[in-house]
Amino acid sequence: MNFNNISMAQQTLISEAVVLEQTFNASVEKVWKAITNRDDMAQWYFNMDEFEPEVGFKTQFNVHHDGRDYLHIWKVVEVIPLKKISYEWRLWEYPGNSLLTMELEADGDKTKLKLTHEKLETFKPAIYPDMARENFVAGWSHFIDTALKEFLEK
Template identity: 35%
Template sequence: MFPDTHLVSHSISARGPFFVLRIPLDEVGARQFLLAPNRTLLRRFFLSILTKTYMDTPFVLEQLYEAPLAQVWHALTEQDQLRAWYFPQLQEFKPVVGFEFKFTDEGSPYQKEWRVTQLVAGRKLAHSWMYKGYPGSSEVTFELVAEGNKTRLVLTHTGLASFPNDPHFARRRFENGWQQILGSNLKEQLKLPSLD
């Protein structure tokens, strides 16, 4: 399961064998764990591995909207539409690769730094998702597929593991946020009559 894992040392005591494993997590470093017959220690070890794997796995959410592709694309790429369903703090947006989103500063310690990273007209929009003053960089990709008069949107959010171990950056927060944004906010926005 972990090919680069190796035994660093071992010993025998009255309580049983103890092992120290070295497990590489990335190119920067590795973690060492003392493994013993102690169930709590083993549980912590495996939970840390599972948590890392869980955070490394891209978050993917699909939604089917009762709206034509052109209408959904308009909601994804028009500044006033984005402000209505995505982020009310959005001040300026242009669907151009390299464009940096501009947001109002409401004094939050988690100020967004986003930049358009990919654009395929009518099909795909991606942007980076970072926070000023915090390590980590993720990417959000919206992909659209027409299904008759309906549109399937596939959202993929990668790089969540790059953020600090802090409740604000917890994967569950992102998952819940995306379900609200796409499953409710955008769905309701697409029901409104278009003014364009």
Template identity: 40%
Template structure:
């Protein structure tokens, strides 16, 4: 049984601005990952490494769902270590006060648990919390 990781925050930015940060390669590089072949088009396959010179974790994803300014979903895999596949979904919801709620959900992370502590539920939850609250939010609210 899958236990999705869900991390949510409120950002003082419009859904349009958040969407651009989630889908524009130049903006993504500033707060997320350098993903040169990413396009917010269903079926697009992209790959990237985590930052740093060591190129430790190679990721490959495929865009599954695109609802502009509302939802973006893609697969998340580590082809050098496993054939397992998980899914990352970003949801954007405008709030009445002008702020925007952003939620990231990562499902099927338990598929990677045999790969060790760096692939544990705790590690994924901490990683997504950092990406959302220490990277995306400050990038958009600066």
């Protein structure tokens, strides 16, 4: 990305995004199913009553972590089957609305996944330390580098 034509404020917001890439020994179809099928997602990600990879679909589910409950509220905003899914990500008791995007790219018989979680600053981490960027980095690293990899390659 060329930073020469954007303001320092924009650069700061871009640098706040969490971006992770991982290549899996699995087909695009298998990875797509793992990130969009509720039953598969429950095995490596979050367990929710329902999830549909359809624009406009909304869901909410609770995550209990470190003695606290975090009610997640998602709204699917973009779907390109086998390539990309994006959803707004909010938390009930916190300000803000972030955007999570997972993009897939075939690499022979492997699949490259790029995860981008942006607008984290809207969660006001200076006021709510559990919403700090490093917590999202740690969580996504676990999900993508460990849990999803193990699920796909077992």
